[in-house]
Amino acid sequence: MTQFRASSPRGLGELLARELTAFAATEVREQSTSVSFCGTLETAYRACLWSRTANRVFLELAQFQAPDADAFYSAAREIDWSIHIGSGATLACDFTGQHPTLTHTHFAALKLKDAICDELRARAGYRPDIATERPSVRVHAHAHGTAITLALDLAGESLHRRGYRGEAGEAPLKENLAAGILLRSGWAELAASGAEFLDPMCGSGTIVIEAAMIARRIAPGLGRHFAFEQWPGHEAGLWRTLQGEAASAVLPRAQVPILASDRDAGAVEATLANAERAGVTDDLSVSRQSLSDMLPPPGPGLVIVNPPYGIRVGDKKPLRNLFAQLGNVTRARAAGWRLAMLSADRGLERQVQLPFEEEWKSTNGGIPVRLIVAEVPARAE
Numbered sequence: 001m002t003q004f005r006a007s008s009p010r011g012l013g014e015l016l017a018r019e020l021t022a023f024a025a026t027e028v029r030e031q032s033t034s035v036s037f038c039g040t041l042e043t044a045y046r047a048c049l050w051s052r053t054a055n056r057v058f059l060e061l062a063q064f065q066a067p068d069a070d071a072f073y074s075a076a077r078e079i080d081w082s083i084h085i086g087s088g089a090t091l092a093c094d095f096t097g098q099h100p101t102l103t104h105t106h107f108a109a110l111k112l113k114d115a116i117c118d119e120l121r122a123r124a125g126y127r128p129d130i131a132t133e134r135p136s137v138r139v140h141a142h143a144h145g146t147a148i149t150l151a152l153d154l155a156g157e158s159l160h161r162r163g164y165r166g167e168a169g170e171a172p173l174k175e176n177l178a179a180g181i182l183l184r185s186g187w188a189e190l191a192a193s194g195a196e197f198l199d200p201m202c203g204s205g206t207i208v209i210e211a212a213m214i215a216r217r218i219a220p221g222l223g224r225h226f227a228f229e230q231w232p233g234h235e236a237g238l239w240r241t242l243q244g245e246a247a248s249a250v251l252p253r254a255q256v257p258i259l260a261s262d263r264d265a266g267a268v269e270a271t272l273a274n275a276e277r278a279g280v281t282d283d284l285s286v287s288r289q290s291l292s293d294m295l296p297p298p299g300p301g302l303v304i305v306n307p308p309y310g311i312r313v314g315d316k317k318p319l320r321n322l323f324a325q326l327g328n329v330t331r332a333r334a335a336g337w338r339l340a341m342l343s344a345d346r347g348l349e350r351q352v353q354l355p356f357e358e359e360w361k362s363t364n365g366g367i368p369v370r371l372i373v374a375e376v377p378a379r380a381e
Contacts (some may be wrong), residue, residue, distance in 0.1 A: 005034050006047055006055075008035070008055055011362035011371075016053045024042075045238065048159065054159045077115045085232075094141065100145065136230040137152070154226065154228040161175070173206045177364060185304060195299070196258075196259070196302075198261075198302070199211075200261050201262060208284060211258055212283040218279075222246045261287045268288045294334075296333055303338070307326070308322070323349065336377075336378040341372055341373075342371055
C-alpha cells in the first residue's frame with residue numbers, strides 16, 4: 001500500500017473521506033483541509049476520476065526534518081527524481097504550510113526546484129524546463145513546523161476545474177464546493193428516489209450542472225487529462241480500464257426534472273453555454289424569470305440557492321426583501337420540498353422564516369459561509 005493525501009475545500013473533509021473509502025482507500029484520516037489515506041495506484045486514479053469534492057490528490061514521496069533552507073535543499077536532493085520526472089518534462093513546484101525559517105513560500109519553492117534540477121542533472125544528465133502553467137509534473141512540499149512532506153501532484157491542475165465553465169459570472173462558485181453543497185443537501189439520494197431539482201438563482205449554472213452530473217452518474221474527471229498520464233510510473237492499461245468503466249456508468253439522460261432560472265439574461269446565457277460544454281444541456285430546463293415567478297413542479301424535491309451575501313455596505317435592505325421573498329415563494333409554492341442555501345448573514349437568513357439547520361461551514365471567495373437546510377412544511381389539507 002502507498003501513502004497518499006487528498007485536499008479539499010474547508011468543510012468538505014468528511015465528504016472526501018467517504019468518497020475515498022468508497023474507492024477502497026484504507027487508513028483514512030481526516031484533517032482540516034485534507035485527508036490522508038493508503039491505497040493502490042488504482043485507488044488514487046479513482047479519486048482523480050470520481051471525486052466530486054477533492055482539489056488535489058498527492059502521492060507522498062518523502063518525509064524529513066529540515067530546520068532551514070540548506071537542510072531542505074539537501075534532503076530534497078537525496079531523492080531519485082528520475083523515477084518521477086522523465087526527460088522532456090516540464091516542472092512546477094509549490095510550498096505550503098508553516099515553517100519557522102522558510103517563511104516565504106516562493107523562496108522555498110525555488111529551493112525545491114533547484115534541488116530537483118541539480119539532482120537530475122547530476123544523476124541523469126538532463127533537467128526539466130520550468131512551467132508555471134500546466135506543467136507535466138508538479139511537486140508539492142508541505143511544512144508542519146520543521147517536518148516536510150514532499151509529494152507528487154497526480155492531477156496537476158485542481159480537480160475542481162471540470163473544464164465546462166467558460167463564463168464565471170459575478171460571484172463564481174467552485175465546482176467541487178457546489179458538488180459538496182448538493183451532496184450535503186442529500187441530492188444524490190433524492191435524485192435516485194425520483195425527486196425534482198430547482199435553482200431559482202442559477203447564476204452561471206455551476207450548481208445545476210453539478211446536479212445533472214450527479215443525477216446522470218457522470219464522473220467529474222471523465223474526458224479530462226491528468227499529470228499522472230505523463231508520469232514514468234503511470235499504468236496506462238489500468239487507467240484505460242477505469243475510464244471505460246466510468247463511461248459505461250453514465251446514464252443517457254437524467255431521470256428527474258432539473259430546473260434552473262435567473263432574472264439576468266446574461267446568467268441564463270452563461271448557464272446554457274456551460275451546460276453545453278458539460279454535455280448536460282438536454283437534462284436541464286433553463287429559463288429567464290424573477291424569483292417572484294418561481295413555480296416548482298408538484299415535487300417533492302430540492303431547491304438550492306446561492307443568494308447574494310450582503311457583504312457590501314448598503315446591500316442589507318434590498319437583500320432583506322429578497323430573502324423574505326424567497327421565504328414567501330418557497331413556503332407558498334414548494335411545500336413539502338427541501339430548501340438548501342449558502343448563507344453569510346444570520347440576519348438575512350432569518351427573513352426566510354424557515355427552521356434551518358446548519359450542515360457545515362466553509363468559505364466561498366474568501367467569505368465565511370454556512371450551508372443551511374430546511375424542510376418546507378407541507379400545506380395543511
